[in-house]
Every structure is written in structure tokens, then in C-alpha cells.
Amino acid sequence: DAKTTQPPSMDCAEGRAANLPCNHSTISGNEYVYWYRQIHSQGPQYIIHGLKNNETNEMASLIITEDRKSSTLILPHATLRDTAVYYCIAVGNNAGNMLTFGGGTRLMVKP
């Protein structure tokens, strides 16, 4: 699976959009980009995933560049409860869809 690179930490003001970047320059054509988040002392929570097209659900939007070498997770109106570590992962539909978690981005939403 492709290695992903994320900034270790970010701050965001409550009510503003949080834009979390992720680089995955070695991503292959069959690998999806997944985003998870982990709130302290809880298991990771699935947020969204995409292959080529931008995706949106009730939690977030995922913007994938045309060359697929990077993506951005957007939380449109961040709340204090969105404070968590956000993981970007690239994984293909093989080997049982294993996830390899990196360090993630620690997002701190501040009032």
C-alpha cells in the first residue's frame, strides 16, 4: 500500500472549516484513499473514502487531486467534538484490505 504523509498537528477555530491535507504520491491506480479519525481512548471511526472523484457525506468532504497524489479532508463546520487524530490511508482491494496507519494529524478545534 502507498505511504501517506500528513502534518502532525493542526488547529482550527470552532465553526470554521477544517482542511486536512494528505500526500500519497506513490498511490497506485487501484488504491482508495480512506480517512479515519480517532477520538481519545476510542476505536478509529470511518469518515469517508474515495478513488478518483470528490466525495461528500454527512461527516465530511474528500477532495482528491486529478493526479491522485494528494487529497484534502474537509470538515465544513468544525466543532469541539471534532478534536481527534485524523488518519489518511491509501489501500487497495487486495491482501484483505489491510490498513496501515501512520501518525495522522492531531486536529485541535478551539473555541
Added chain:
Amino acid sequence: SQTIHQWPATLVQPVGSPLSLECTVEGTSNPNLYWYRQAAGRGLQLLFYSVGIGQISSEVPQNLSASRPQDRQFILSSKKLLLSDSGFYLCAWVVGVEQYFGPGTRLTVT
């Protein structure tokens, strides 16, 4: 609906004691199942995965083992725990291309 259970939620065990953590899923058949561990202040580490009954793949050599006795049951075991086995253990499974995680077991080895 799909549900994933783990127990116990917390566990305190002395060094050298055995371990058995159980994970069961509901609402699906023949899922791919995974065990992850998160040590304090660190990221998630994949330990084992299973694509079917009796099929186990190990990602990290260690004193832990896993078994898949039933389609929707995944067990993590150890014969003798080490202090370094302390951590947060998560079971996960795949639904299509999405992975979902159980509530986790927090293990403290003393």
C-alpha cells in the same frame, strides 16, 4: 445491521499470565477480520488478519497468536504476557471497501 463486539472492555493481567480477547461480528458472513494494537501515544499496528475460518496471517512476529474458530469469531491469545503487550487492542472488519472497528479492549500488563 452490522455490529462488532469485543470483550472484555478492560483487562489488567500480570506478566506471564495468559490472554484471550474475543471479537465477534453480527450482520454479515465471511468477513475479513483484523486485530490491531495501539500502544500508548502511538499509532495503530496491524497484528493479524483473517480472510476465513482457520486462515490467519501474521504481520508482526511476537508472543501473540490469533485464531478464527468460527466465521464471525476472531480470538487474540497469548500464553505468557509481556509488559510490552500493554495497549489498546482493536478488532476490525471489512464491509465492501469500508473498515469498521470494535470498541476495543484496554489491556494493562503489570
